[in-house]
Amino acid sequence: MTRPAPSTPSGYTTVRKAMAVVSAFSYSEPVLGVSELARRLGLGKSTVHRILATLLADGYVERTVDDRYRLSVKIYEIGQQVAASNELRERAHPSLERLRNESGETAHLAVLAGTDVVYLDRLESPHMLHLLSRVGRRRGAHATSSGKCLLAFGSPADVERVVAGGLPRLGPRTITSPDLLRRALDEVRTRGYAASIEESAPGVVSVAAPILSGEGECVAAMSVAGPITTMPPEHLDRFVRLVLAATARLSTPPTPSRRPLAS
Secondary structure (H helix, E strand, O other): OOOOOOOOOOOOOHHHHHHHHHHHOOOOOOEEOHHHHHHHHOOOHHHHHHHHHHHHHOOOEEEOOOOOEEEOHHHHHHHHHHHHHHHHHHHHHHHHHHHHHHHOOEEEEEEEEOOEEEEEEEEOOOOOOOOOOOOOOEEEHHHOHHHHHHHHOOOHHHHHHHHHOOOOOOOOOOOOOHHHHHHHHHHHHHHOOEEEEOOOOOOEEEEEEEEEOOOOOEEEEEEEEEEOOOOOHHHOHHHHHHHHHHHHHHOOOOOOOOOOOOO
């Protein structure tokens, strides 16, 4: 059964045209040519050809032997990332809710995206303080407790990418020196958690810990954040214990190494 073509309203932007081209491929029609796509989408052949050339250069489509096109594995990988994020959010939500209730502060679940932290889930504090975070929003990884956890327990390449981004100042105590950031990340690895005291915004404090896979990979970070009046720096121990307990419930125990049986 042929799937109906996506609508093509006037004023179509380049991005919407590109997404319409990608969306035109389906299980029933995985391979399409320029003429087919142009006719189906109501676009000029030259426009469709330019879009496909860009998608091909960036690895989102592949050209077949008969000079038509199909979606590439890269699209599949993106879909898998979305599925994994949704799975993680569903699995982590009960622990996140418990963390919010026990701490009385706003609780977050975050992952690293380039040089930024992206919040997959967020549960509001009863204090109703308007923090800068929200689901889907990005914040500089170097300035947040979640970001520092993700960098400290992630790959060195992630750290270098963040450093190359320039470490912009977001709060009065943002770390803007590469050397100081690397030193801070060493401390996070040693302690097993990260704190951000007015680094992401004035008057905002947060504490985070990593969620680890069985291979020791940091798949996400969980944090609590609140105003400095209810989370004073000298009294963060309780929040640290709560965050570490929450992430311990979600982290996968390390896979035991296989040892030869004793003779």
